[in-house]
Amino acid sequence: MREKAPKFFGNMPSLNKMFKYFKETGQWPEKPEDLTHVETEAWPERRVFQVILEKFGLLPITSDSHFGEYLPWAYDVTDHKSILDFYRFYKGFLTQLQPKLELRLSERVVPIIEGIVTNSGYEEAAVNIPNGNAGQRIIDNLPDWIAVEAPATIDQNGVHGVPLGDLPHGFASLLTNQIGIHALTADAVIHKSKALALQALLVDPVVGQYDGLENLLNTMIEYQQPWLGYLQ
Structure with missing residues (x-):
């Protein structure tokens, strides 16, 4: 699967092109034969995915908008345009979707x-x-x-x-970066501690700026007082 991934993901239709197809035809490209009429590009919304595959040798099944939440360098490589295209695509999809009740379940x-x-x-x-x-x-x-x-x-x-x-040490390190954040967040809840909540923010690798961080935390607590007011 890892060997075939570059060829597959390196030649995919972007959501922008799929939305263009919808506007021209009035249909979403769902069948394989529909996709043959949609322009492709290299690694749309999967540029972070591409780096992980090429540098770590592992195949993460996710998109930049999700994986990039946890990596401080993701902003440099992610496909920002395709992330924005997703929201445009989704908005367009919802405006065309006809509500209907069906006797089927999708929750796992x-x-x-x-x-x-x-x-x-x-x-x-x-x-x-x-x-x-x-x-x-x-x-x-x-x-x-x-x-x-x-x-x-x-x-x-x-x-x-x-x-x-x-897991290989390199990839496992990407995961262990999150352990301290979760431990501190849990401690902040258990001990009702705003100081520990601030520490959780300070150890998060995607937080690259100190100025204003404490004000941000105070603002979030103020706006969500019924749920976060216990943090003192």
Whole structure:
């Protein structure tokens, strides 16, 4: 899959071109044959994705607008235009969408509950569970208490993460950058501490400026007083 990824993602239709196709035809390009009529470009909305694949040798299935939230250098390489195109595309899609009721479900919690009730033992592609799920680490070089998104099997005894072993140190380091932030955020909530909330911001690698940070925190607490007013 990693070997084929550059050819696939390096020749994709951008959302801007897909939206242009919609305006010209009145239809969204859904079938493979529809996409043959849409112009392509290299790695649209996946430039961060491209760097991770090329430099770390791993294939992250996400887009720049999500992965880039956690990387201080993502701003330099991300495809900003395609991120903006996504919101234009989505807005256009919603304006054309006809509301209708259907007897089908898209939330993954439904088959998960069904798998527990029926003891099916099926594998769910991605769930959010503690890394130390059922006494066994899913990712060995991350702490037990951190939540991870990983594949899992579902049976009558619950949700069981599929062990993935150690991640390569380089890629694992991108994940461990978040551990201190989550630990401090949890401590801030438990101890009702604004000082710890500020520390959580100060250790976040995407926070590159100190001036105004404390004022930002105070403003957020003030605007969301019913929910954050306990932070003192």
